[in-house]
Amino acid sequence: xxxxxxxxxxxxxxxxxxxxxxxxxxxxxxxxxxxxxxxxxxxxxxxxxxxxxxxxxxxxxxxxxxxxxxxxxxxxxxxxxxxxxxxxxxxxxxxxxxxxxxxxxxxxxxxxx
Amino acid sequence: xxxxxxxxxxxxxxxxxxxxxxxxxxxxxxxxxxxxxxxxxxxxxxxxxxxxxxxxxxxxxxxxxxxxxxxxxxxxxxxxxxxxxxxxxxxxxxxxxxxxxxxxxxxxxx
Numbered sequence: 001x002x003x004x005x006x007x008x009x010x011x012x013x014x015x016x017x018x019x020x021x022x023x024x025x026x027x028x029x030x031x032x033x034x035x036x037x038x039x040x041x042x043x044x045x046x047x048x049x050x051x052x053x054x055x056x057x058x059x060x061x062x063x064x065x066x067x068x069x070x071x072x073x074x075x076x077x078x079x080x081x082x083x084x085x086x087x088x089x090x091x092x093x094x095x096x097x098x099x100x101x102x103x104x105x106x107x108x109x110x111x112x113x
Numbered sequence: 114x115x116x117x118x119x120x121x122x123x124x125x126x127x128x129x130x131x132x133x134x135x136x137x138x139x140x141x142x143x144x145x146x147x148x149x150x151x152x153x154x155x156x157x158x159x160x161x162x163x164x165x166x167x168x169x170x171x172x173x174x175x176x177x178x179x180x181x182x183x184x185x186x187x188x189x190x191x192x193x194x195x196x197x198x199x200x201x202x203x204x205x206x207x208x209x210x211x212x213x214x215x216x217x218x219x220x221x222x223x
Binding site for chain 2: 032034036041042043044045046049051090092094095098099100101102103104105106
C-alpha cells in the first residue's frame, strides 16, 4: 500500500538552529516526492520536489531535501531556521496513473526566539 | 502570474443542505484536484478533473461530486451535508506532475 510517514508530530527548534524533518514513504513505483508548507488556516505552498536525477534538491526559502532510495526517505533540511518558518510541513508522494498525492500527517514546527 | 483561487473563503451550512465550492486554476493548467483536510483525518484526495472529465476519485461517498468547465475552472458539490463534512477543502491545479494549491474553503456544517 502507498503511504507516507512523518514520525515527528511536533518539533521545536531555536531560531538560528538547524532543522531536519523526517519523511519515509512506501510506494510501488518510482515516486514523485514533494514537501509542502502550510501556515495556519492557509493553503499549501510547494517547497520543493523530486522526480529524478540529483538526489539532493534545493527549494524555496533555503530548504533542501535528500532522496535516499535505500532508506525510502526524503528528509527536509534547513541550516538555519527563522521565526517565519513556524508552520506545518507535509511530505507527499505522487505519480502514476491516479496522479493523486498521498500526504503524511504533517510535522508542526515551532521556533523559539 | 495569478495562483489558484477558491471561493468562498468560508461557508457555513446546516446539516442536510448542499454546498458548492469553486476553484479557478492557474492559467494554462488543465488538471484540477480537490482534497479534504479534516481535523484528525489529514489531507485526503477527493477528485481529479482533467480536460473536463473526472479522471479519478478518492474514497468518498457519491454525495461528493463536481465538474470541470470548458475554461478549466471547477466546482465541488457536497449534497446532504453531514457534521463530519466540516473541513478545509483545498483545490490544486497542475500542468503535469506538480500540484499547486489554492488557499482553501473552510466549510462548517452546523
